[in-house]
Amino acid sequence: MRKILLSVVTLFCLLKAPAQSGYSIRLHLKPYTGGKVYLGYYYGKIRALADSALLDANSDGVFNGKERLPGGVYFVVSPGRNVLFELVLDSLQHFSISADTTDLPGSVVFTGSPDNVVFQTYTRYTTTKGKEITAGQKELAAAHTKADSARIREKLVKANTEIQDYRQALAVKYPNSLLATLFRLLKEPVVPPAARQPGGKYDSLFAYHFFKDHYWDGVSFSDERLSRTPVFEPRLDKYFHDLVPPEADSIEREADRMLLEARVSKAMFQYLLVYFVQKYVNPEYMGQDAVFVHLFEKYINTGQAEFFTEKYRKFLDNRAYSLMANLIGQPAANLEMVDTGGKARNLYDVSAPFIVICFWDPTCSHCKEIVPKVDSIFQAKWKQEGVKLYGVMVDGGNEAWVQFIKDHNLTDWLHVYETREHQEAGEKAGQPNYRQLYDVYQTPILYLLDKDKHIIAKKLSYQQIDEVINLKMRQNKSN
Numbered sequence: 001m002r003k004i005l006l007s008v009v010t011l012f013c014l015l016k017a018p019a020q021s022g023y024s025i026r027l028h029l030k031p032y033t034g035g036k037v038y039l040g041y042y043y044g045k046i047r048a049l050a051d052s053a054l055l056d057a058n059s060d061g062v063f064n065g066k067e068r069l070p071g072g073v074y075f076v077v078s079p080g081r082n083v084l085f086e087l088v089l090d091s092l093q094h095f096s097i098s099a100d101t102t103d104l105p106g107s108v109v110f111t112g113s114p115d116n117v118v119f120q121t122y123t124r125y126t127t128t129k130g131k132e133i134t135a136g137q138k139e140l141a142a143a144h145t146k147a148d149s150a151r152i153r154e155k156l157v158k159a160n161t162e163i164q165d166y167r168q169a170l171a172v173k174y175p176n177s178l179l180a181t182l183f184r185l186l187k188e189p190v191v192p193p194a195a196r197q198p199g200g201k202y203d204s205l206f207a208y209h210f211f212k213d214h215y216w217d218g219v220s221f222s223d224e225r226l227s228r229t230p231v232f233e234p235r236l237d238k239y240f241h242d243l244v245p246p247e248a249d250s251i252e253r254e255a256d257r258m259l260l261e262a263r264v265s266k267a268m269f270q271y272l273l274v275y276f277v278q279k280y281v282n283p284e285y286m287g288q289d290a291v292f293v294h295l296f297e298k299y300i301n302t303g304q305a306e307f308f309t310e311k312y313r314k315f316l317d318n319r320a321y322s323l324m325a326n327l328i329g330q331p332a333a334n335l336e337m338v339d340t341g342g343k344a345r346n347l348y349d350v351s352a353p354f355i356v357i358c359f360w361d362p363t364c365s366h367c368k369e370i371v372p373k374v375d376s377i378f379q380a381k382w383k384q385e386g387v388k389l390y391g392v393m394v395d396g397g398n399e400a401w402v403q404f405i406k407d408h409n410l411t412d413w414l415h416v417y418e419t420r421e422h423q424e425a426g427e428k429a430g431q432p433n434y435r436q437l438y439d440v441y442q443t444p445i446l447y448l449l450d451k452d453k454h455i456i457a458k459k460l461s462y463q464q465i466d467e468v469i470n471l472k473m474r475q476n477k478s479n
Contacts, residue, residue, distance in 0.1 A: 023093035035079035072228020184218030248290035337416030352388035362404035
């Protein structure tokens with residue numbers, strides 16, 4: 001049974017009001033006398049402080065400022081830094097609040113803020129219904145017969161429908177309010193029953209496309225108030241995790257669409273661009289770093305992201321130029337290396353249907369654990385399949401490197417490293433080094449290349465690399 005109880009985080013503003021300058025929120029918070037209280041706000045999943053007020057001996061204080069606060073969900077924080085209750089700020093920013101903090105949220109009274117008064121009415125209603133549903137769920141879990149289960153489920157469905165109808169009535173009455181937008185944001189699309197789907201039967205592909213196409217119905221990506229609620233970002237997370245195909249080009253199309261709509265609001269454009277950059281600069285899935293490169297080239301490097309700090313912008317520049325050189329499907333950069341005997345063993349001189357590159361450090365504890373396991377699967381399987389293993393020593397020193405190779409009998413690898421002379425010559429010429437070209441800032445790191453030196457996979461475990469090799473070999477046989 002889908003949870004239907006909205007918490008206070010779905011606060012809203014319902015009524016239009018004449019423009020006001022600045023904000024002034026008077027407080028009476030018993031039993032606090034003295035000490036600071038704080039006005040906080042949500043920004044995606046972050047909670048931050050907007051203002052503070054000093055309470056006097058009569059428990060009175062005021063939040064005020066000359067500039068209006070951005071609309072969204074806010075909360076009052078006690079002197080002990082505990083969240084006491086939440087409120088909404090939008091068109092009305094001059095009102096008062098009275099509360100007995102020993103009886104929250106029931107004792108909270110808003111004066112001069114009709115939107116928060118309506119909110120309280122709504123939350124009281126949903127709290128009551130929520131208790132009914134919780135009791136019904138417990139009753140359902142203890143039901144002994146199918147008839148009892150059916151009866152209880154019907155009761156739960158009825159309670160859920162009543163809440164949905166209540167929300168819908170408010171959304172119709174105040175169509176341009178934040179409340180209506182949040183209700184549309186929280187409402188899950190209802191896929192038509194099987195009889196109304198193509199051919200009169202359930203079609204999973206139709207259901208998926210219908211759900212995805214209607215996921216954002218009624219939600220405007222130019223409404224900056226959404227960025228100051230804790231419900232919008234989880235909605236974004238679900239959309240990109242569950243509904244958007246994981247391929248980079250699919251994600252890029254969706255991100256571009258949202259950013260295009262958000263352009264009319266500088267604040268919302270900034271929020272969304274920061275969200276996408278942080279999500280894909282170090283992505284969850286291999287290959288999605290191409291999304292970050294796309295964002296960098298289209299928005300950041302074209303002067304549309306002045307809001308990033310100089311330090312963070314430098315980080316993004318370095319990440320982008322590192323990732324551009326090793327995107328999935330692109331040719332790998334040549335590695336001009338020498339072996340343990342000083343003989344040139346450049347990557348592009350290696351001929352094999354598959355090449356595994358292992359960047360490692362003989363003094364790295366994780367490498368000490370993983371590299372022998374890489375050798376085991378190489379000796380037992382990969383070598384017979386024609387795979388060449390190109391091992392690059394990135395740190396640790398030649399003595400430790402050669403000793404580790406000897407101690408663990410790492411035979412049949414192409415063991416290589418970059419000479420100091422080659423490194424210095426590259427630096428003098430202003431050329432990127434292999435660490436930048438392969439984004440090697442930790443060890444061990446594995447890459448998988450095809451016979452033409454195109455990158456098939458990167459930064460996977462040796463077990464995952466083996467799975468990719470198996471898949472590619474099956475594909476090659478079937479072609």
